[in-house]
Amino acid sequence: DIQLTQSPSFLSASVGDRVTITCRASQGISSYLAWYQQKPGKAPKLLIYAASTLQSGVPSRFSGNGSGTEFTLTISSLQPEDFATYYCQQLNSYPLTFGGGTKVEIK
Amino acid sequence: EVQLVESGGGLVQPGGSLRLSCAASGFTFSSYWMTWVRQAPGKGLEWVADIKQDGSVTFYVDSVKGRFTISRDNAKNSLYLQMNSLRAEDTAVYYCARQRILSEWGQGTLVTVSS
Numbered sequence: 001d002i003q004l005t006q007s008p009s010f011l012s013a014s015v016g017d018r019v020t021i022t023c024r025a026s027q028g029i030s031s032y033l034a035w036y037q038q039k040p041g042k043a044p045k046l047l048i049y050a051a052s053t054l055q056s057g058v059p060s061r062f063s064g065n066g067s068g069t070e071f072t073l074t075i076s077s078l079q080p081e082d083f084a085t086y087y088c089q090q091l092n093s094y095p096l097t098f099g100g101g102t103k104v105e106i107k
Numbered sequence: 108e109v110q111l112v113e114s115g116g117g118l119v120q121p122g123g124s125l126r127l128s129c130a131a132s133g134f135t136f137s138s139y140w141m142t143w144v145r146q147a148p149g150k151g152l153e154w155v156a157d158i159k160q161d162g163s164v165t166f167y168v169d170s171v172k173g174r175f176t177i178s179r180d181n182a183k184n185s186l187y188l189q190m191n192s193l194r195a196e197d198t199a200v201y202y203c204a205r206q207r208i209l210s211e212w213g214q215g216t217l218v219t220v221s222s
Contacts, residue, residue, distance in 0.1 A: 034208050036152075043202055043212035044152065055210065087152055091207055094166045096154040 002026055002090050006099035012107045017078045021102045023071045023088035032092035035064055035073045038101075039084045047086075048073065078104070109133040109211040111203050116216030123193050123220070129186040129203030129213055137161075137181035140207050143188050145199035146215075153199070156188065157207060170196075193220045 003026040013019050023033065031051040036044040046055045048064035051071055061076040075082055083106055088099040115127040129141070143155040156177040157166045165177050176189040186203050200215040 036209065038152075043215055044209070045212070046208065046210050049208045049210075089152075089154070089209070094157075095168045096157070096166075096207070098152040098154065101151045 001095055002029060002093060002097055004088055004090055004097055004099035006086075006088060006102050009100060009102060011102060011104045013078050013104060014107045015078055015080055017107075019075045019078050019082075019104060021073045021086055021088075021104075023066075023073070023099050025069045025071075025090055025092075028068045029090045029092035031067045032090055033064075033066070033071050034089045034091065035062075036087045036089065037082075037084045038087065044087065075104075080106075109205060111205065111211060111213035113201065113203055113213040113216040116201065116218045118219045118221065119193055120222050121194060121220055124189070124191045125193065125218060127188040127190065127201055127203075127216060127218070129188075131184045131186065131203075131205070134205070136179075136184040139205050141177075141179060141186045142204045142207060142209060143177060143186075144202045144204055144209065144212075145197075145218075146202070147196075147199045150199075155201070158186070190218070193218075195220050 005024045007022045033051045035048040038044040052064045063074045065072045085101045085103045087101050110132045112130045119125050142157050158177045174192045178187045198220045202215045203213045205211045
């Protein structure tokens with residue numbers, strides 16, 4: 001199974017900060033990676049797929065990069081509504097797996 | 108607008124069974140892979156199962172193989188998850204989602220396995 005390791009697992013930041021979350025795969029997954037945002041008590045929301053393609057309706061301050069084993073999700077200027085938990089997911093091979101999550105909280 | 112509405116969750120004893128349903132609307136259901144994902148209380152996301160458009164291909168996470176069955180009825184725009192031999196560790200909110208890239212999600216249904 002492909003393991004995904006997210007770092008950091010917890011991040012404290014201020015509104016306006018540039019934030020980067022890393023997702024590392026235990027083996028190469030090409031660009032078969034997606035990012036999701038989840039707020040408490042809500043279903044996750046797709047932000048980015050194919051490592052860098054922004055899902056329709058997602059603000060352009062979100063961006064994804066990477067291929068192979070190392071990927072990043074960047075929020076260029078953190079907004080109040082961005083405080084949430086973020087997950088990466090690999091779609092290269094079954095079983096599909098998620099990273100452990102990164103919780104972004106207000107400093 | 109894509110809508111996915113799960114139902115069928117509840118409290119069940121260990122070893123029991125439950126059938127979850129997901130009613131889909133706002134898109135051509137028969138054209139998409141569908142997925143079940145779960146989230147244990149306070150924990151992260153876990154992919155559970157996928158099913159191809161015509162139901163001919165399915166995939167499962169190892170921990171549910173032989174106990175859970177994903178199926179669909181394209182005439183009813185519905186996705187199902189039959190869960191047998193339930194264990195305490197199956198306690199979670201179960202979400203259905205459209206496509207393998209999980210482009211849209213339902214609101215989830217809580218399954219609690221406890222005596």
